[in-house]
Amino acid sequence: MNEVLEAIGKRYSARAYKDAPLTEAQREALINAALAAPSAWNKQPYQVIGVGDRELLRQIDADVLEALAAAEPAAAERVAGRGGKVMYDAPFVIFVPVADASHTSLVDVGIAAQNICLAAHSLGLGSVIMAMPLALFSGEKGAYWRERLGFYEGYGFGIAVAAGVSDAENAPHPLKTDRVSIIG
Numbered sequence: 001m002n003e004v005l006e007a008i009g010k011r012y013s014a015r016a017y018k019d020a021p022l023t024e025a026q027r028e029a030l031i032n033a034a035l036a037a038p039s040a041w042n043k044q045p046y047q048v049i050g051v052g053d054r055e056l057l058r059q060i061d062a063d064v065l066e067a068l069a070a071a072e073p074a075a076a077e078r079v080a081g082r083g084g085k086v087m088y089d090a091p092f093v094i095f096v097p098v099a100d101a102s103h104t105s106l107v108d109v110g111i112a113a114q115n116i117c118l119a120a121h122s123l124g125l126g127s128v129i130m131a132m133p134l135a136l137f138s139g140e141k142g143a144y145w146r147e148r149l150g151f152y153e154g155y156g157f158g159i160a161v162a163a164g165v166s167d168a169e170n171a172p173h174p175l176k177t178d179r180v181s182i183i184g
């Protein structure tokens with residue numbers, strides 16, 4: 001099996017990370033992977049904001065949890081049940097704000113997210129895509145955090161991806177091959 005297929009098949013969402021920062025080269029590789037993603041009409045309707053400041057990440061995490069508790073109590077309870085961390089103490093999180101919520105723009109941010117995950121896997125790093133921070137950026141403190149992280153005017157939260165040395169031992173999810181049909 002070639003390396004790309006192996007990365008696709010072996011990637012999993014890592015929800016625990018070792019306390020080890022990413023190197024500059026690793027950060028750059030992940031960010032460039034996002035920038036290399038295809039997008040409809042090559043619009044690239046997003047920003048790519050890497051955050052490696054651990055204290056800032058802790059503040060964001062706490063505020064996401066607070067916003068989640070207000071907006072989606074059941075989700076907040078699930079997070080509390082698995083350690084109380086939305087971003088799992090990952091040493092590096094890439095936020096991908098999006099210009100608009102059109103069908104293609106949301107697909108575009110999803111592709112950028114998976115590019116980051118596959119790049120992380122290829123570097124021996126774990127990663128997890130995160131939609132939960134949406135509660136923060138669209139909640140009461142949303143304007144503060146959008147400005148604090150430097151979202152462009154009018155941009156909203158698209159997706160975020162945490163990355164770091166995995167301390168989790170998940171297996172890749174089983175493939176639902178019964179959902180596949182091939183015509184011709």
Ligand SMILES: Cc1cc2nc3c(=O)[nH]c(=O)nc-3n(C[C@H](O)[C@H](O)[C@H](O)COP(=O)(O)O)c2cc1C
Nearest residue numbers: 011012013015128129130131132133170171172173
């Ligand atoms: C759009 C999207 C949003 C997600 N949001 C979260 C999230 O906020 N927190 C989390 O822990 N996992 C999140 N995940 C990860 C999924 O739970 C995970 O991909 C799924 O359970 C399959 O597991 P696997 O990634 O290990 O194959 C998200 C995944 C996607 C694609």
